[in-house]
Amino acid sequence: xxxxxxxxxxxxxxxxxxxxxxxxxxxxxxxxxxxxxxxxxxxxxxxxxxxxxxxxxxxxxxxxxxxxxxxxxxxxxxxxxxxxxxxxxxxxxxxxxxxxxxxxxxxxxxxxxxxxxxxxxxxxxxxxxxxxxxxxxxxxxxxxxxxxxxxxxxxxxxxxxxxxxxxxxxxxxxxxxxxxxxxxxxxxxxxxxxxxxxxxxxxxxxxxxxxxxxxxxxxxxxxxxxxxxxxxxxxxxxxxxxxxxxxxxxxxxxxxxxxxxxxxxxxxxxxxxxxxxxxxxxxxxxxxxxxxxxxxxxxxxxxxxxxxxxxxxxxxxxxxxxxxxxxxxxxxxxxxxxxxxxxxxxxxxxxxxxxxxxxxxxxxxxxxxxxxxxxxxxxxxxxxxxxxxxxxxxxxxxxxxxxxxxxxxxxxxxxxxxxxxxxxxxxxxxxxxxxxxxxxxxxxxxxxxxxxxxxxxxxxxxxxxxxxxxxxxxxxxxxxxxxxxxxxxxx
Numbered sequence: 001x002x003x004x005x006x007x008x009x010x011x012x013x014x015x016x017x018x019x020x021x022x023x024x025x026x027x028x029x030x031x032x033x034x035x036x037x038x039x040x041x042x043x044x045x046x047x048x049x050x051x052x053x054x055x056x057x058x059x060x061x062x063x064x065x066x067x068x069x070x071x072x073x074x075x076x077x078x079x080x081x082x083x084x085x086x087x088x089x090x091x092x093x094x095x096x097x098x099x100x101x102x103x104x105x106x107x108x109x110x111x112x113x114x115x116x117x118x119x120x121x122x123x124x125x126x127x128x129x130x131x132x133x134x135x136x137x138x139x140x141x142x143x144x145x146x147x148x149x150x151x152x153x154x155x156x157x158x159x160x161x162x163x164x165x166x167x168x169x170x171x172x173x174x175x176x177x178x179x180x181x182x183x184x185x186x187x188x189x190x191x192x193x194x195x196x197x198x199x200x201x202x203x204x205x206x207x208x209x210x211x212x213x214x215x216x217x218x219x220x221x222x223x224x225x226x227x228x229x230x231x232x233x234x235x236x237x238x239x240x241x242x243x244x245x246x247x248x249x250x251x252x253x254x255x256x257x258x259x260x261x262x263x264x265x266x267x268x269x270x271x272x273x274x275x276x277x278x279x280x281x282x283x284x285x286x287x288x289x290x291x292x293x294x295x296x297x298x299x300x301x302x303x304x305x306x307x308x309x310x311x312x313x314x315x316x317x318x319x320x321x322x323x324x325x326x327x328x329x330x331x332x333x334x335x336x337x338x339x340x341x342x343x344x345x346x347x348x349x350x351x352x353x354x355x356x357x358x359x360x361x362x363x364x365x366x367x368x369x370x371x372x373x374x375x376x377x378x379x380x381x382x383x384x385x386x387x388x389x390x391x392x393x394x395x396x397x398x399x400x401x402x403x404x405x406x407x408x409x410x411x412x413x414x415x416x417x418x419x420x421x422x423x424x425x426x427x428x429x430x431x432x433x434x435x436x437x438x439x440x441x442x443x444x445x446x447x448x449x450x451x452x453x454x455x456x457x458x459x460x461x462x463x464x465x466x467x468x469x470x471x472x473x474x475x476x477x478x479x480x481x482x483x484x485x486x487x488x489x490x491x
Contacts, residue, residue, distance in 0.1 A: 004074035004115065009059055011066055016054065018064040019072075022139025026063065028056075029138055038129035041104070043096035044122070053132060063139065065132060072126055075117040078174040079255035082119060086174035087207075087247035089119055090167050094235045096125045097163060102232060106130045110162040110231075113137075114148040151182035154191055154215075158222035163231040164238045168214040175201045175208075175249060177256025180215055185271075188278035192216070198266045204246040214241075269437065276393075294370065298363045302339055316344040319459035323452035324405045326460055327415055330450075335379050335399035337362040347453075347461040357423065361398055368394070374483065380420040390479035396422040397441045397478060411453050411463075418473065419446040426472060438477040445471040 005020040040051040053067040075093075078086040097105070097112070104127075105112060116133045118126040137145055154165050172180045172193065180186070180193035193215050196208045217225070226234035261267040318326050326345045333341030334354055339362065343352055365376045372394070380397045383389070391397070403417040424442050447468035455461040 004076060005062075006072060006074075008069065009057075009064075009066070011054075011057060015069050016066040017069050017072065018057070018059065018066045020062045020064050021056075021136050022063050024058045024061045024063050026139045028063075028135065038131045040129045040132070041096070041100060041127045042120070042124050043092065043099065043127070044120075044124040046095065048096070048099050051126065065135065070126070071121040072118045073121065074115075075119055075170075076114060076173075077119070078170065079177050080252045082251065083174055083249050084247075084251045086171065086249070087242065087245060089125070090170045090174070091239060091242055092123070092125050093117060093170075094163075094167055094238050096127060098232050098235050100127065100232070102230060104129070105232070107162070107231060109149065109153065110157075110159060111149070111152050111166045112163075114152065147179075147182075151179040154181050155187075156191065156219075158219055158226060160226035160229050160231050160234050161217075161222040163235055164214065164226065167235070167238055168211055171207075171211050172196060172215060175199075175203050175211070176258075177252075178258045183258065185275050185278040188281050189274045192274065194261060194267060194270055194274075198264070198270055199261060200264055202249065204248055207245045207247060210241060210245060273437075294363075294367050298366055299359060302359055302362065315457065315459060317341075318345040321345075321460065323411075323413060323450075323460050324407070326452060326462065327405045327413055327450050328403065330462065331400045331403055331415070331417070334358060335381065337365060337377055337398070345460070345462050347455060347463045350461075350463055350465065353448075353465055353467060357421075388478075390481045391439070392483045393480045394483065395480075396439055398422065400446060405450075408449070411451050413450045413452060414447065414468065415450060416445070416447045419444045419470075424475075425470065438479050441476050441478050443473040443476065445469070445473055 007018055007020075009016055009018050037052055040053070042049040042051045051067075053065055055066060057064055057066055073082065075089070077083075078089055082089060112127075113133050115136045116128045116130070118128065120126055137149075140148070152166055152169055154162075154169070157165055169180050175196055176194075176199060181191050186193055193212075195212045195216075196203065197212055201208070225237050261271060318329055321329070330342055330345065333339070333344070337358055339352075339355065339358055342354070342358065346352060361377060368374050368376045374392070374394055376395045378391055378395055378397050379399045380401050381399060383391070383397055384401060397420040400417040400419050403415065405413055405415045408414050421442055421444070422439070425444065447470075449464075449466045449468050450462055451464035452460050453463050
Protein backbone atom coordinates (compact mmCIF):
# COMPACT_ATOMS: atom_id res chain seq x y z
CA UNK A 1 0.00 0.00 0.00
CA UNK A 2 1.41 3.38 -1.06
CA UNK A 3 1.69 6.08 1.58
CA UNK A 4 1.63 8.85 -1.05
CA UNK A 5 -1.77 7.87 -2.45
CA UNK A 6 -4.42 10.62 -2.50
CA UNK A 7 -8.01 10.76 -3.70
CA UNK A 8 -11.28 12.71 -3.35
CA UNK A 9 -14.10 11.44 -1.11
CA UNK A 10 -17.33 12.73 0.42
CA UNK A 11 -17.25 12.91 4.22
CA UNK A 12 -20.28 14.18 6.12
CA UNK A 13 -21.74 15.41 2.86
CA UNK A 14 -18.70 17.51 1.96
CA UNK A 15 -15.96 16.81 -0.61
CA UNK A 16 -12.60 16.17 1.01
CA UNK A 17 -9.07 15.32 -0.12
CA UNK A 18 -7.62 12.20 1.52
CA UNK A 19 -4.06 10.96 1.99
CA UNK A 20 -3.70 7.24 2.63
CA UNK A 21 -1.54 6.68 5.70
CA UNK A 22 -1.82 2.90 5.95
CA UNK A 23 -4.11 -0.12 6.14
CA UNK A 24 -7.02 -0.15 8.56
CA UNK A 25 -5.43 -3.03 10.47
CA UNK A 26 -2.51 -0.90 11.66
CA UNK A 27 -3.03 0.47 15.15
CA UNK A 28 -2.05 4.10 15.55
CA UNK A 29 -0.11 5.21 18.63
CA UNK A 30 -2.55 6.87 21.03
CA UNK A 31 -0.34 9.90 21.65
CA UNK A 32 -0.55 10.86 17.98
CA UNK A 33 -4.32 11.18 18.20
CA UNK A 34 -4.48 13.38 21.27
CA UNK A 35 -4.33 17.14 21.63
CA UNK A 36 -4.82 19.96 19.20
CA UNK A 37 -4.04 19.30 15.56
CA UNK A 38 -0.82 21.02 14.53
CA UNK A 39 -0.93 23.32 11.55
CA UNK A 40 0.88 22.93 8.28
CA UNK A 41 1.75 25.59 5.74
CA UNK A 42 0.94 26.42 2.13
CA UNK A 43 3.54 28.45 0.23
CA UNK A 44 2.89 30.34 -2.99
CA UNK A 45 4.47 33.41 -4.57
CA UNK A 46 6.44 34.42 -1.49
CA UNK A 47 3.66 34.05 1.10
CA UNK A 48 2.76 31.43 3.71
CA UNK A 49 -0.76 30.40 4.69
CA UNK A 50 -1.77 28.21 7.61
CA UNK A 51 -3.21 24.82 6.72
CA UNK A 52 -5.07 22.34 8.96
CA UNK A 53 -6.16 18.76 8.51
CA UNK A 54 -9.66 17.74 9.58
CA UNK A 55 -9.38 14.21 10.93
CA UNK A 56 -8.95 10.49 10.24
CA UNK A 57 -11.29 8.07 8.52
CA UNK A 58 -11.32 4.61 6.91
CA UNK A 59 -12.21 4.14 3.22
CA UNK A 60 -12.11 0.73 1.53
CA UNK A 61 -9.90 -0.72 4.26
CA UNK A 62 -7.47 2.19 4.10
CA UNK A 63 -6.86 4.50 7.02
CA UNK A 64 -6.78 8.05 5.68
CA UNK A 65 -6.16 11.60 6.78
CA UNK A 66 -8.59 14.12 5.29
CA UNK A 67 -8.81 17.87 4.77
CA UNK A 68 -10.51 20.51 2.63
CA UNK A 69 -10.15 19.90 -1.13
CA UNK A 70 -6.68 20.65 -2.41
CA UNK A 71 -5.29 19.29 -5.70
CA UNK A 72 -2.02 17.91 -4.33
CA UNK A 73 0.57 15.46 -5.61
CA UNK A 74 3.43 13.66 -3.87
CA UNK A 75 6.68 15.62 -4.15
CA UNK A 76 8.48 12.47 -5.27
CA UNK A 77 6.75 12.90 -8.63
CA UNK A 78 9.53 15.35 -9.53
CA UNK A 79 11.29 12.22 -10.83
CA UNK A 80 8.34 11.21 -13.06
CA UNK A 81 5.19 13.08 -14.05
CA UNK A 82 6.44 16.43 -12.66
CA UNK A 83 10.01 15.95 -13.84
CA UNK A 84 9.79 18.83 -16.31
CA UNK A 85 8.93 21.17 -13.39
CA UNK A 86 11.51 19.82 -10.93
CA UNK A 87 13.81 22.84 -10.79
CA UNK A 88 10.89 25.25 -10.29
CA UNK A 89 9.34 23.06 -7.58
CA UNK A 90 12.61 22.56 -5.69
CA UNK A 91 13.34 26.31 -5.81
CA UNK A 92 9.82 27.02 -4.53
CA UNK A 93 10.46 24.56 -1.71
CA UNK A 94 13.70 26.39 -0.86
CA UNK A 95 11.85 29.71 -0.68
CA UNK A 96 9.19 28.14 1.56
CA UNK A 97 11.78 26.62 3.89
CA UNK A 98 13.46 30.00 4.37
CA UNK A 99 10.18 31.51 5.62
CA UNK A 100 9.01 28.66 7.86
CA UNK A 101 9.56 28.73 11.65
CA UNK A 102 12.53 26.54 12.59
CA UNK A 103 10.44 24.96 15.36
CA UNK A 104 7.92 23.83 12.76
CA UNK A 105 10.52 22.17 10.56
CA UNK A 106 12.00 20.09 13.41
CA UNK A 107 15.28 19.35 11.61
CA UNK A 108 16.60 17.05 14.35
CA UNK A 109 17.81 14.64 11.65
CA UNK A 110 19.21 17.47 9.56
CA UNK A 111 16.66 16.89 6.78
CA UNK A 112 12.97 17.19 6.00
CA UNK A 113 11.27 13.78 5.43
CA UNK A 114 9.95 13.40 1.91
CA UNK A 115 6.39 12.62 3.03
CA UNK A 116 6.07 16.06 4.64
CA UNK A 117 6.47 17.72 1.23
CA UNK A 118 3.63 17.90 -1.31
CA UNK A 119 3.13 19.88 -4.49
CA UNK A 120 -0.09 21.59 -5.48
CA UNK A 121 -1.25 21.83 -9.08
CA UNK A 122 -1.60 25.63 -8.80
CA UNK A 123 2.14 25.93 -8.08
CA UNK A 124 1.92 25.98 -4.27
CA UNK A 125 3.99 23.86 -1.91
CA UNK A 126 2.31 22.13 1.05
CA UNK A 127 4.45 21.30 4.11
CA UNK A 128 2.73 18.90 6.49
CA UNK A 129 3.19 19.26 10.27
CA UNK A 130 5.46 16.81 12.07
CA UNK A 131 2.60 14.96 13.77
CA UNK A 132 1.19 14.01 10.36
CA UNK A 133 4.63 12.78 9.31
CA UNK A 134 4.70 10.70 12.51
CA UNK A 135 1.33 9.18 11.55
CA UNK A 136 2.67 8.24 8.13
CA UNK A 137 5.86 6.82 9.64
CA UNK A 138 3.95 4.74 12.20
CA UNK A 139 2.04 2.94 9.43
CA UNK A 140 4.88 2.54 6.94
CA UNK A 141 7.08 -0.50 6.52
CA UNK A 142 10.85 -0.26 6.91
CA UNK A 143 11.50 0.12 3.19
CA UNK A 144 9.05 3.00 2.88
CA UNK A 145 10.47 4.77 5.92
CA UNK A 146 13.95 4.48 4.46
CA UNK A 147 12.80 5.87 1.10
CA UNK A 148 11.20 8.92 2.74
CA UNK A 149 13.87 9.63 5.34
CA UNK A 150 17.02 7.50 5.46
CA UNK A 151 17.71 7.65 1.73
CA UNK A 152 18.26 11.42 1.96
CA UNK A 153 20.67 11.37 4.91
CA UNK A 154 24.22 12.40 3.95
CA UNK A 155 26.60 11.63 6.82
CA UNK A 156 29.68 13.67 7.49
CA UNK A 157 28.48 17.03 6.18
CA UNK A 158 28.52 20.45 7.82
CA UNK A 159 25.18 20.81 9.67
CA UNK A 160 24.24 24.30 8.33
CA UNK A 161 24.77 22.90 4.82
CA UNK A 162 22.25 20.06 5.27
CA UNK A 163 19.24 21.64 3.56
CA UNK A 164 21.34 22.81 0.60
CA UNK A 165 22.57 19.24 0.27
CA UNK A 166 19.04 17.83 0.48
CA UNK A 167 17.64 20.15 -2.18
CA UNK A 168 20.58 19.34 -4.48
CA UNK A 169 19.74 15.69 -3.78
CA UNK A 170 16.15 16.35 -4.91
CA UNK A 171 17.45 17.73 -8.22
CA UNK A 172 19.70 14.68 -8.58
CA UNK A 173 16.69 12.46 -7.85
CA UNK A 174 14.59 14.22 -10.48
CA UNK A 175 17.31 13.79 -13.12
CA UNK A 176 18.51 10.27 -12.27
CA UNK A 177 15.33 8.68 -10.89
CA UNK A 178 16.81 7.62 -7.52
CA UNK A 179 18.23 9.39 -4.43
CA UNK A 180 22.01 9.93 -4.68
CA UNK A 181 22.89 8.26 -1.35
CA UNK A 182 20.26 5.53 -1.12
CA UNK A 183 22.39 2.63 -2.35
CA UNK A 184 24.29 0.71 0.34
CA UNK A 185 27.52 0.69 -1.69
CA UNK A 186 27.36 4.47 -2.03
CA UNK A 187 26.96 4.86 1.73
CA UNK A 188 29.83 2.48 2.43
CA UNK A 189 32.02 4.32 -0.08
CA UNK A 190 32.07 7.58 1.88
CA UNK A 191 28.78 8.73 0.30
CA UNK A 192 30.24 9.14 -3.18
CA UNK A 193 27.20 9.39 -5.45
CA UNK A 194 27.38 8.30 -9.07
CA UNK A 195 28.19 11.56 -10.92
CA UNK A 196 25.34 12.72 -13.13
CA UNK A 197 28.02 13.60 -15.68
CA UNK A 198 28.59 9.86 -16.22
CA UNK A 199 24.89 9.13 -16.69
CA UNK A 200 23.02 9.40 -19.96
CA UNK A 201 20.87 12.23 -18.64
CA UNK A 202 20.07 14.92 -21.23
CA UNK A 203 20.50 17.74 -18.74
CA UNK A 204 22.17 21.08 -19.30
CA UNK A 205 25.89 20.83 -18.48
CA UNK A 206 25.91 23.78 -16.07
CA UNK A 207 23.02 22.25 -14.12
CA UNK A 208 24.69 18.84 -14.02
CA UNK A 209 27.94 20.40 -12.81
CA UNK A 210 26.18 22.31 -10.02
CA UNK A 211 24.43 19.18 -8.72
CA UNK A 212 27.54 16.97 -8.85
CA UNK A 213 29.75 19.62 -7.26
CA UNK A 214 27.28 20.43 -4.47
CA UNK A 215 26.90 16.77 -3.47
CA UNK A 216 30.67 16.20 -3.32
CA UNK A 217 31.97 19.32 -1.57
CA UNK A 218 34.59 19.04 1.14
CA UNK A 219 33.78 20.11 4.70
CA UNK A 220 35.94 23.18 4.20
CA UNK A 221 33.93 24.26 1.15
CA UNK A 222 30.65 23.60 2.97
CA UNK A 223 31.81 25.83 5.84
CA UNK A 224 32.88 28.54 3.40
CA UNK A 225 29.43 28.51 1.80
CA UNK A 226 27.14 28.25 4.85
CA UNK A 227 29.37 29.38 7.71
CA UNK A 228 27.48 29.20 10.99
CA UNK A 229 24.14 30.24 9.55
CA UNK A 230 21.00 28.29 10.29
CA UNK A 231 20.45 25.73 7.55
CA UNK A 232 17.30 27.60 6.46
CA UNK A 233 19.17 30.89 6.01
CA UNK A 234 21.98 29.15 4.15
CA UNK A 235 19.46 28.27 1.42
CA UNK A 236 20.07 31.74 -0.03
CA UNK A 237 23.19 30.20 -1.61
CA UNK A 238 21.10 27.49 -3.26
CA UNK A 239 18.67 30.03 -4.69
CA UNK A 240 21.49 32.24 -6.00
CA UNK A 241 23.29 29.34 -7.66
CA UNK A 242 20.18 27.85 -9.27
CA UNK A 243 18.58 31.07 -10.48
CA UNK A 244 20.16 30.95 -13.92
CA UNK A 245 20.21 27.18 -14.41
CA UNK A 246 18.43 25.50 -17.32
CA UNK A 247 16.19 22.48 -16.71
CA UNK A 248 15.49 20.80 -20.03
CA UNK A 249 14.21 17.38 -18.93
CA UNK A 250 10.81 16.07 -19.96
CA UNK A 251 8.18 14.38 -17.79
CA UNK A 252 8.12 10.59 -17.46
CA UNK A 253 5.48 8.04 -16.57
CA UNK A 254 7.90 6.26 -14.24
CA UNK A 255 11.26 7.30 -12.71
CA UNK A 256 14.45 6.04 -14.31
CA UNK A 257 15.88 2.87 -12.74
CA UNK A 258 19.32 2.76 -11.15
CA UNK A 259 19.91 -0.66 -12.74
CA UNK A 260 19.99 1.01 -16.16
CA UNK A 261 23.31 2.64 -15.23
CA UNK A 262 25.05 -0.70 -15.76
CA UNK A 263 24.21 -0.39 -19.46
CA UNK A 264 26.49 2.65 -19.69
CA UNK A 265 30.20 1.80 -19.78
CA UNK A 266 31.46 4.77 -17.72
CA UNK A 267 28.73 4.34 -15.11
CA UNK A 268 29.30 0.59 -14.96
CA UNK A 269 33.04 1.08 -14.36
CA UNK A 270 32.32 3.51 -11.54
CA UNK A 271 29.72 1.22 -9.94
CA UNK A 272 31.89 -1.91 -10.09
CA UNK A 273 34.83 -0.03 -8.57
CA UNK A 274 32.56 1.37 -5.89
CA UNK A 275 31.21 -2.09 -5.11
CA UNK A 276 34.76 -3.39 -4.59
CA UNK A 277 35.62 -0.51 -2.26
CA UNK A 278 32.42 -1.04 -0.30
CA UNK A 279 33.02 -4.79 0.08
CA UNK A 280 36.57 -4.13 1.24
CA UNK A 281 35.37 -1.65 3.85
CA UNK A 282 32.67 -4.04 5.09
CA UNK A 283 35.21 -6.88 5.27
CA UNK A 284 37.61 -4.88 7.40
CA UNK A 285 34.81 -3.61 9.64
CA UNK A 286 33.44 -7.10 10.28
CA UNK A 287 36.57 -9.27 10.12
CA UNK A 288 39.42 -6.84 10.60
CA UNK A 289 40.11 -8.15 14.10
CA UNK A 290 40.60 -11.64 12.66
CA UNK A 291 43.07 -10.36 10.09
CA UNK A 292 44.97 -8.38 12.70
CA UNK A 293 45.13 -11.39 15.01
CA UNK A 294 46.46 -13.61 12.23
CA UNK A 295 48.91 -10.93 11.14
CA UNK A 296 50.32 -10.50 14.64
CA UNK A 297 50.62 -14.26 15.03
CA UNK A 298 52.40 -14.65 11.72
CA UNK A 299 54.72 -11.73 12.52
CA UNK A 300 55.64 -13.19 15.89
CA UNK A 301 56.20 -16.58 14.30
CA UNK A 302 58.36 -15.07 11.57
CA UNK A 303 60.38 -13.08 14.10
CA UNK A 304 61.21 -16.01 16.30
CA UNK A 305 61.82 -18.29 13.32
CA UNK A 306 64.33 -15.91 11.78
CA UNK A 307 65.90 -15.34 15.16
CA UNK A 308 66.49 -19.09 15.57
CA UNK A 309 67.98 -19.34 12.11
CA UNK A 310 70.39 -16.52 12.74
CA UNK A 311 71.61 -18.10 15.95
CA UNK A 312 71.66 -21.71 14.75
CA UNK A 313 74.93 -23.53 14.79
CA UNK A 314 74.24 -25.33 11.54
CA UNK A 315 75.68 -23.63 8.43
CA UNK A 316 73.26 -21.76 6.17
CA UNK A 317 72.32 -23.15 2.77
CA UNK A 318 74.55 -20.45 1.24
CA UNK A 319 77.69 -21.91 2.88
CA UNK A 320 80.28 -22.51 0.19
CA UNK A 321 78.73 -20.02 -2.27
CA UNK A 322 80.81 -17.16 -3.68
CA UNK A 323 79.87 -13.58 -2.67
CA UNK A 324 78.02 -12.66 -5.88
CA UNK A 325 75.86 -15.80 -5.72
CA UNK A 326 75.08 -15.08 -2.05
CA UNK A 327 73.85 -11.59 -2.98
CA UNK A 328 71.73 -13.02 -5.82
CA UNK A 329 70.18 -15.48 -3.34
CA UNK A 330 69.34 -12.55 -1.05
CA UNK A 331 67.21 -11.02 -3.81
CA UNK A 332 65.72 -14.40 -4.72
CA UNK A 333 64.45 -14.58 -1.14
CA UNK A 334 63.00 -11.06 -1.45
CA UNK A 335 61.18 -11.99 -4.66
CA UNK A 336 59.70 -15.04 -2.92
CA UNK A 337 58.79 -13.06 0.26
CA UNK A 338 60.97 -15.60 2.08
CA UNK A 339 62.59 -13.76 4.98
CA UNK A 340 64.50 -16.86 6.07
CA UNK A 341 66.15 -17.16 2.67
CA UNK A 342 66.98 -13.45 2.59
CA UNK A 343 68.66 -13.53 5.97
CA UNK A 344 70.29 -16.96 5.80
CA UNK A 345 73.69 -15.51 4.94
CA UNK A 346 73.48 -12.37 7.09
CA UNK A 347 76.09 -12.06 9.79
CA UNK A 348 74.93 -11.48 13.34
CA UNK A 349 73.62 -7.91 13.92
CA UNK A 350 73.47 -7.19 10.18
CA UNK A 351 70.22 -5.37 9.40
CA UNK A 352 68.03 -6.27 6.45
CA UNK A 353 66.57 -2.95 5.09
CA UNK A 354 63.69 -4.78 3.38
CA UNK A 355 62.71 -6.84 6.43
CA UNK A 356 59.59 -4.86 7.40
CA UNK A 357 58.29 -4.51 3.84
CA UNK A 358 58.74 -8.21 3.08
CA UNK A 359 57.14 -9.16 6.41
CA UNK A 360 54.07 -6.96 5.74
CA UNK A 361 53.59 -8.39 2.25
CA UNK A 362 54.13 -11.94 3.54
CA UNK A 363 51.47 -11.43 6.21
CA UNK A 364 49.04 -10.03 3.62
CA UNK A 365 49.68 -12.95 1.27
CA UNK A 366 49.31 -15.62 3.94
CA UNK A 367 46.17 -14.03 5.40
CA UNK A 368 44.47 -13.77 2.00
CA UNK A 369 45.58 -17.32 1.23
CA UNK A 370 43.98 -18.58 4.44
CA UNK A 371 40.67 -16.73 4.11
CA UNK A 372 40.18 -16.32 0.37
CA UNK A 373 42.34 -19.01 -1.22
CA UNK A 374 44.31 -16.48 -3.25
CA UNK A 375 48.08 -15.95 -3.53
CA UNK A 376 48.28 -12.17 -3.83
CA UNK A 377 51.96 -11.78 -4.80
CA UNK A 378 53.28 -12.23 -8.33
CA UNK A 379 57.00 -12.23 -9.16
CA UNK A 380 57.54 -9.49 -11.78
CA UNK A 381 60.23 -11.58 -13.50
CA UNK A 382 57.64 -14.25 -14.30
CA UNK A 383 55.11 -11.58 -15.25
CA UNK A 384 57.54 -9.99 -17.74
CA UNK A 385 58.47 -13.43 -19.12
CA UNK A 386 54.75 -14.15 -19.66
CA UNK A 387 54.36 -10.99 -21.76
CA UNK A 388 53.06 -8.55 -19.09
CA UNK A 389 49.51 -9.99 -19.02
CA UNK A 390 46.55 -8.81 -16.94
CA UNK A 391 46.60 -10.22 -13.41
CA UNK A 392 43.76 -11.44 -11.19
CA UNK A 393 41.91 -8.88 -9.06
CA UNK A 394 43.33 -8.68 -5.55
CA UNK A 395 46.93 -9.49 -6.59
CA UNK A 396 50.03 -7.31 -6.97
CA UNK A 397 53.57 -7.35 -8.35
CA UNK A 398 56.54 -7.37 -6.00
CA UNK A 399 60.19 -8.19 -6.55
CA UNK A 400 63.44 -7.15 -8.20
CA UNK A 401 64.12 -7.57 -11.91
CA UNK A 402 67.15 -6.91 -14.13
CA UNK A 403 69.51 -7.68 -11.22
CA UNK A 404 73.22 -6.99 -11.83
CA UNK A 405 75.91 -7.54 -9.13
CA UNK A 406 79.36 -6.00 -9.70
CA UNK A 407 82.48 -6.13 -7.50
CA UNK A 408 83.77 -2.72 -6.39
CA UNK A 409 87.00 -3.98 -4.92
CA UNK A 410 87.90 -5.72 -1.71
CA UNK A 411 84.82 -7.13 0.03
CA UNK A 412 82.39 -4.61 -1.49
CA UNK A 413 79.78 -5.26 -4.21
CA UNK A 414 77.18 -3.08 -5.94
CA UNK A 415 73.78 -4.61 -6.72
CA UNK A 416 71.39 -2.78 -9.06
CA UNK A 417 67.99 -3.64 -10.48
CA UNK A 418 64.38 -2.55 -10.89
CA UNK A 419 62.07 -2.94 -7.88
CA UNK A 420 58.35 -3.53 -8.50
CA UNK A 421 56.19 -2.75 -5.44
CA UNK A 422 52.58 -1.78 -4.59
CA UNK A 423 53.97 0.78 -2.12
CA UNK A 424 54.76 4.38 -2.99
CA UNK A 425 57.88 5.63 -1.25
CA UNK A 426 56.81 9.22 -1.96
CA UNK A 427 53.90 11.28 -0.65
CA UNK A 428 50.77 11.00 -2.79
CA UNK A 429 47.51 12.88 -2.55
CA UNK A 430 44.96 11.08 -0.39
CA UNK A 431 42.29 12.00 -2.91
CA UNK A 432 44.18 10.58 -5.89
CA UNK A 433 41.75 8.55 -7.98
CA UNK A 434 42.25 4.82 -8.01
CA UNK A 435 41.89 3.06 -11.36
CA UNK A 436 38.53 1.34 -11.82
CA UNK A 437 40.14 -1.73 -13.44
CA UNK A 438 43.77 -2.24 -12.66
CA UNK A 439 46.25 -2.13 -9.78
CA UNK A 440 48.86 0.65 -9.38
CA UNK A 441 52.46 -0.60 -9.23
CA UNK A 442 55.53 1.57 -8.62
CA UNK A 443 58.88 0.83 -10.23
CA UNK A 444 62.16 2.11 -8.74
CA UNK A 445 65.80 2.00 -9.82
CA UNK A 446 67.36 0.25 -6.81
CA UNK A 447 71.07 0.35 -5.96
CA UNK A 448 72.48 -1.28 -2.82
CA UNK A 449 76.02 -1.82 -1.62
CA UNK A 450 76.91 -5.12 0.05
CA UNK A 451 79.91 -6.03 2.17
CA UNK A 452 80.60 -9.79 2.04
CA UNK A 453 83.35 -11.18 4.27
CA UNK A 454 84.68 -14.60 5.22
CA UNK A 455 83.25 -15.49 8.61
CA UNK A 456 84.86 -17.25 11.52
CA UNK A 457 82.99 -20.45 10.70
CA UNK A 458 84.46 -20.76 7.22
CA UNK A 459 81.88 -19.36 4.83
CA UNK A 460 81.06 -15.99 3.36
CA UNK A 461 78.58 -13.77 5.22
CA UNK A 462 76.89 -10.47 4.40
CA UNK A 463 78.12 -8.03 7.03
CA UNK A 464 76.55 -4.81 5.74
CA UNK A 465 73.81 -3.64 3.36
CA UNK A 466 73.53 0.05 2.58
CA UNK A 467 71.34 1.95 0.14
CA UNK A 468 73.11 3.82 -2.63
CA UNK A 469 69.96 5.12 -4.29
CA UNK A 470 66.23 4.50 -4.81
CA UNK A 471 64.82 6.46 -7.75
CA UNK A 472 61.21 6.37 -8.98
CA UNK A 473 61.06 5.25 -12.59
CA UNK A 474 57.30 5.23 -13.21
CA UNK A 475 53.89 4.38 -11.82
CA UNK A 476 52.13 1.79 -13.95
CA UNK A 477 48.59 0.47 -13.84
CA UNK A 478 48.58 -3.28 -14.41
CA UNK A 479 45.24 -4.43 -15.88
CA UNK A 480 43.25 -6.89 -13.79
CA UNK A 481 40.52 -9.40 -14.52
CA UNK A 482 37.81 -10.74 -12.21
CA UNK A 483 38.66 -13.91 -10.33
CA UNK A 484 35.99 -16.61 -10.81
CA UNK A 485 33.98 -16.97 -7.61
CA UNK A 486 35.01 -19.89 -5.46
CA UNK A 487 38.17 -20.65 -7.49
CA UNK A 488 41.40 -20.05 -5.54
CA UNK A 489 44.46 -18.71 -7.31
CA UNK A 490 48.03 -19.68 -6.73
CA UNK A 491 51.32 -19.04 -8.44
